[in-house]
Amino acid sequence: MSTSKLVDMRTAIAAPVHDGDTVAIEGFTHCISFAAGHEIIRQKRRNLTLARMTPDLVYDQMVAAGCAKKLIFSWLGNPGVGSLHAIRRRTEPAALAAGESLLEIEEYSHHGMVGRYVAGAHRLPFYPLRSYSESDLPKVNPLIRTVQSPFGGEEVYAVPPLNPDVTIIHAQRADAEGNVQMWGLLGCQKEAAFAAKRVIAVVEEIVPTSVIRADPNRTIIPGLIVNAVVCEPFGAHPSYVQGSYDRDNAFYREWDTISRDAAATEAWLQEWVYGVKDRAAYVAKFGGDYFKGLTPTSAPSGSVDYGDYR
Amino acid sequence: MSGQRPASKSELMVVASAHALTGKRVCFVGVGLPNIAVNLAKRTVAPEMELVYEAGVFGANPARLPLSIGDPTIVTGSTATVSMHDLFGLYLQGGRIDVGFLGGAQIDRFGNLNTTVIGDYAAPKTRLPGSGGACEIAINAKEILVIMRQSTRSFVKELDFRTSPGNLDGAVAAAKTRAAQGWGGSGPSGVITDLGVYGFDDDGEMALRSLHPGATLDEVRASIGWEIRVPQNVPATPTPTDEELRLIREELDPTGAYVS
Numbered sequence: 001m002s003t004s005k006l007v008d009m010r011t012a013i014a015a016p017v018h019d020g021d022t023v024a025i026e027g028f029t030h031c032i033s034f035a036a037g038h039e040i041i042r043q044k045r046r047n048l049t050l051a052r053m054t055p056d057l058v059y060d061q062m063v064a065a066g067c068a069k070k071l072i073f074s075w076l077g078n079p080g081v082g083s084l085h086a087i088r089r090r091t092e093p094a095a096l097a098a099g100e101s102l103l104e105i106e107e108y109s110h111h112g113m114v115g116r117y118v119a120g121a122h123r124l125p126f127y128p129l130r131s132y133s134e135s136d137l138p139k140v141n142p143l144i145r146t147v148q149s150p151f152g153g154e155e156v157y158a159v160p161p162l163n164p165d166v167t168i169i170h171a172q173r174a175d176a177e178g179n180v181q182m183w184g185l186l187g188c189q190k191e192a193a194f195a196a197k198r199v200i201a202v203v204e205e206i207v208p209t210s211v212i213r214a215d216p217n218r219t220i221i222p223g224l225i226v227n228a229v230v231c232e233p234f235g236a237h238p239s240y241v242q243g244s245y246d247r248d249n250a251f252y253r254e255w256d257t258i259s260r261d262a263a264a265t266e267a268w269l270q271e272w273v274y275g276v277k278d279r280a281a282y283v284a285k286f287g288g289d290y291f292k293g294l295t296p297t298s299a300p301s302g303s304v305d306y307g308d309y310r
Numbered sequence: 311m312s313g314q315r316p317a318s319k320s321e322l323m324v325v326a327s328a329h330a331l332t333g334k335r336v337c338f339v340g341v342g343l344p345n346i347a348v349n350l351a352k353r354t355v356a357p358e359m360e361l362v363y364e365a366g367v368f369g370a371n372p373a374r375l376p377l378s379i380g381d382p383t384i385v386t387g388s389t390a391t392v393s394m395h396d397l398f399g400l401y402l403q404g405g406r407i408d409v410g411f412l413g414g415a416q417i418d419r420f421g422n423l424n425t426t427v428i429g430d431y432a433a434p435k436t437r438l439p440g441s442g443g444a445c446e447i448a449i450n451a452k453e454i455l456v457i458m459r460q461s462t463r464s465f466v467k468e469l470d471f472r473t474s475p476g477n478l479d480g481a482v483a484a485a486k487t488r489a490a491q492g493w494g495g496s497g498p499s500g501v502i503t504d505l506g507v508y509g510f511d512d513d514g515e516m517a518l519r520s521l522h523p524g525a526t527l528d529e530v531r532a533s534i535g536w537e538i539r540v541p542q543n544v545p546a547t548p549t550p551t552d553e554e555l556r557l558i559r560e561e562l563d564p565t566g567a568y569v570s
Contacts (some may be wrong), residue, residue: 028365028394029380053394054442075442080341080378083439091437107426109441110364111398118395130403131446133491134475140431154492184385185366186393242382249377299386 004176005229006206009278012228013039016198021165022049022072024117024196025058028187029079030242031170033202034058035235035279041065042273049104051164053113053188057238057255060084061273063103064265070104072162074113081252085259097262107141108159114188116162120195126158133157167196170236171220172244174201175209178226181218183301184242193221202230204244216306234283234291245294317550319504320569321558322522323457324350325550327411327502330455336360337409338402338447339370341379343457344411346562346569353557362407364443366392375563398443402450405494410451412444412474413458416466419516419536420484421456421476421498423448424469431471441473448474450494456501460533467535481514505530507547508538515539520547 017023017040025033037058040048044067050059051072056079062068064086071087078084089095090103108116115127128147138144138157147158169189171182180201182189193199201221206229212219238248238255258264276282283291317325320343327347331337332355339348339361349372352359361370365380369389376383385391392401401407414423415438425444429435448454454476458464476498477484484497501508501516505525511517517539518530523546531538563569 029378030365030382073440075439076437077439079380080376083437088437091434093433094435107440109445110394110443111403111446114394114398129446130449130492130494133449133493134472134478134487135441135445136426136431136472137441137445156492184382184391185380186391187366188394190393191395240382242385246382247378247380252378296382 005178005223005226006176007228007230009035009039009202009230009232010043012036012200012230013043016200016227017043017045017166019045020047021045022051024051024164024167024192026052026167026169026187026189026192027236027239028053028185029056029247030185030187030240031182031189031236032056032058032239033168033170033235034237034239035230035232036168036200036202037062038273038279038282040067041269051162053110054079055084055087057084057252060086060255060259061269063087063090064259065269065273068103070106072106074108074110078252078256080249081256085256086265089262106143107137108144109137112144112159114191115159117188117191117195119159119161120163121191124161126160128156128158130156162195164192164196166198166200167192168200168202169193169221170202170241172203172241173205173207173211174203174229175207175212175223176229177209178223178229179209179212179219180221180226181212181215182220183218186220190220193225199226200228200230201226202232202235204233204235204241206231232279235279243296243299245291246296248294314552314555317523317555318569319522321550321555322547323347323502323504324558324569325554326507326522326547327455327457328355328554329548330500330502330507331356331359331409334359334408336362336407338362338364338407338411338451340364340411340413341376342568344413345376346558347457348411349562350554350557354554360389362397362401364397366394366397368392368401375567398446402443402446403494405450405452407447407451408453410447410454412447412454412456414444414456414464414473416464416469417456417458417501418466418469420478420480420514421454421501421510421516422469422472422478423456423474423476424471426471426473428470444474448476448495448497452495453499454495454497456498458501458503460503460505460530462533462535465534465536477510477514481510481512484514505533511539517541518544520545522547523549
């Protein structure tokens with residue numbers, strides 16, 4: 001019998017996420033666990049190294065809340081809108097507020113970040129790739145180095161493994177043991193989870209194990225590597241979950257205005273993060289009709305027949 | 311132009327970019343103008359084209375104009391969703407991408423691009439988004455098309471930071487480096503701006519190929535930070551057809567978010 005790992009978000013974050021940890025909340029535009037990010041803010045974690053291909057609004061908010069000392073990333077922006085202003089205030093000396101220090105920055109390209117998770121997940125010392133040739137990135141990041149092929153001597157670039165202390169992913173569904181199924185953009189959820197020491201899986205819906213086993217091709221990570229499972233409907237808002245709710249592009253635009261101003265950013269955190277006790281309260285604060293407006297019409301897949309081989 | 315209002319600068323950019331995609335098969339798409347250009351090309355000059363989105367989709371058929379690169383509309387009805395590892399490894403580095411679109415805060419005369427910082431890296435005046443996939447697209451896509459608006463701030467003599475390599479310091483050095491370091495692509499083939507279309511001469515330097523309707527050589531020269539090469543007789547970029555403008559205005563960007 002498998003044991004249930006189902007816990008609430010507060011419990012999921014409280015024990016596994018420590019001050020000073022390297023934390024990866026992954027999800028490429030799709031399935032970003034804002035619910036976990038907000039809980040980390042509420043629990044006042046400090047000196048985190050935040051890793052993510054695309055820091056997105058969730059890390060802008062966590063940086064604004066004072067959780068981070070360092071960012072590891074490959075693309076730093078508000079997708080489709082512009083800049084992440086809270087992070088810019090901590091990276092541009094002229095914008096730095098009194099008493100604040102610059103964030104440490106360690107940057108790669110997308111392929112380099114993916115490669116770091118892959119090397120970490122595979123327990124390998126590096127990931128070789130053809131990127132970075134004649135780019136200035138290796139000059140400013142000493143962890144991007146060259147390696148010679150033992151087969152003919154060709155030289156390529158290499159990046160080191162990344163093994164987050166905690167990886168947090170969001171997905172459509174899981175069973176109570178943490179067998180996670182996802183569809184839509186897959187990002188590097190699987191690689192970041194396998195690379196991590198501890199994994200928190202946040203899902204829209206908990207389903208019986210029989211549902212998982214009826215469609216094993218859709219499983220992206222097994223319960224084997226998952227430490228905690230959290231059921232958090234709308235937990236990825238303002239990002240989206242394929243088939244469940246749309247990306248809240250209006251909020252991504254609104255954040256551009258809010259985040260330009262440090263006081264407005266703080267006021268937003270007070271109202272929408274510190275001022276709500278959990279994600280359910282955040283959802284309730286919007287009101288049910290709000291999310292109805294983000295619900296897509298249906299486009300179900302066909303089903304496949306795995307066959308019964310008794 | 312039968313009754314239609316004349317093309318805006320953005321529409322000229324979109325149509326010129328679509329023309330540059332004539333007959334292309336696999337295109338790595340960005341959001342904004344490149345996205346509209348690619349979807350216009352698919353409806354006109356390149357019906358067989360497969361749209362690859364950096365967020366992890368091969369063969370996308372977006373039903374609406376995506377705001378972000380990872381919009382759910384690129385997934386529904388696509389041929390395949392692919393993980394980041396597969397996208398950058400199997401598709402891009404594996405050599406399956408014919409054309410990649412790039413832009414940037416700065417470009418130099420050899421088509422090298424900066425999307426990382428303005429000013430010093432350690433203490434930047436402006437912190438830009440960084441590479442994303444640009445660095446590997448520049449190296450691995452068979453050819454690169456650049457879409458950028460012209461200004462002396464963006465068309466510069468010297469980049470503050472080279473995020474994505476183009477023709478380096480010239481074509482000879484670039485060809486040598488590409489061969490020695492196993493690049494999959496041959497670098498930038500065109501730059502499409504709000505004023506004209508540029509190509510690259512045999513020595514790897516950017517040169518004006520055609521001037522958009524309504525644009526002047528004075529405007530071109532005043533918005534480039536080096537002395538741009540201009541042909542003796544400058545051809546005009548073809549004026550967008552009624553059908554092209556109709557597709558943009560009625561189907562691809564009906565609210566005018568990008569091209570009005």
